Amino acid sequence: MGMRPRYVFLLLFVCWLAVILATVGVGMFGISFFDPAIFQQLSLPRLMMGMLAGASLAVAGAMFQALFRNPLASPYTLGVSSGASLGAAVIFIFVGGGLWYGMPLVSLAAFAGALGCVTLVYAIAHSRGGHSVGTLLLAGIVIGMICSALIVLVLFLAERHDLSAVLQWMMGSLEIVGFNPVNEALAMIALAGGLAAYLHRDLDLLMMGETVAAGRGVPVRQTRALIYFSASLLTAGIVAHCGPIGFVGLLIPHIMRFLVGPSHRYLLPACALAGAAFLPLCDLLARNAMWWLRGESRQMPVGVLTNLVGGGFFIYLLLTRRDDRSGL
């Protein structure tokens, strides 16, 4: 475990550049991204959203894993993504969008949903005596299922017929138009990312154990609240526009912890960079899969691919983790 962080960052940077070049070069279903009009309206926003989403979800995953000292925690497995989706879906379907004091309502609702879910999951797991990997995970999965059911209920009640668009979003998709979503997400992510950097030592200490952290001078309760806040914000900022893209927040932190070690000083930036390369790469593959395989111009949502890859990795973790408490 643990190459020199400098080399890892260099390697990640090269991968990131390669993904950008490949995205622009390959384009989608045969249309190169060099076409200026398409590039401005579709390709560039989509590439940027992919980078933001990958980076945010990976950093949020690393934060949740430190917070719960649980290797299987991530925005997706804790039900946080589903909560954010529910919040976003309710506003999107019944209100349609709009601003509240200059802040986008859908994103705010996603944030409320994310925060509500993570609080609920924590309360359920905690009432069963703390930090068992299994209880936390089950709570997350159940809350996720309830949220998905509620989304379907909301759709049903609203008698919406354009289900395929909603389904695409619920699967996790980077199909956006224009720069507005990117800017909205960027505002939330900049705030949360700044907080994450500010908390990197606290995250290390919480991972060493809460008693140790308190003894070293960490105000544990406030710090935990700040971590909940920023990880939920990172998740919600993305889910509001892209839906629940699965498993990026599980996969990337694990690989990065293996490469640069557990210290968040290196782990968080490594996750951001790797996520920013990984998700656009997945999107590139998912978007062109139907074109390459069957010559059709339909696009597969990126969530399908991340769920397939991440699900496999999740099973691998379940089979190989060492013990219930700290097999991170």
Place this chain on the structure above:
Amino acid sequence: MSITAENLTVHRLGRPVLRDVSLRIGEGDCICVIGPNGAGKSSLMAALLGLLPVSDGAVLMDGTPICRLSRRAIARRVAYVPQIHEGYMGFRVREIVESGRYAYLDPLDSLSEEDRRAIGEAVEACRIETLLDRPLDTLSGGERQKVWIAAALAQQTSMLFLDEPTNALDPAHQAELIRIMRGFLAAGKTLLVICHDLNLPLMLGGRVLALREGQAVFAGPVEDLLDTDRLRDIFHTDFVTHHATDGHKSVQLKL
């Protein structure tokens, strides 16, 4: 630098774990807390650090109620080595010891010269120079304990709280840790140590506080532990004591 507990009562999950306990820890003291399992020793230590809410009485740090001090301010005065480490053990020894500097660092600062000096001194005092690049989960219990103590030492506090530091260690590591603790006392540090091994207080000197069912049942100099009637009152079992002519004192179970 002093910590005073006045008529401390503490509840955990609705049950009283400490009742009306008073204690004063002054500059350079060495106090061992003894007592049977569940007597409230660890709870007392946590309450003295402000980590447990107090239902009655008060904990004062240099005259200030501890609940009014920030965790950071407390961590600059008292360092704490808990007994149970429930955290992730994949950190390297270097990272664990560096974490002792948390209370002195602004969030985005990197380690200063002074931080590095404090870390170097702590590493040297606990003799873990050769372990620095190893992950904690590859170390033996005794080595880990030295690492946690080094991290606490890097906090550069005048007081150290150790919860059962020699528990479950082999004799060589026990001896080494006792030497390290004696070194702290010689350097003028204040120690509060929870222990099950009654010979540890005898080797460290100073005072003992005995707890039973959350109440202080004895407080006095360690020499008074050599009274077998008193030990029976505390632990409800029989002991034999030796006081050799060379000054060596020990306590053993009598079966």
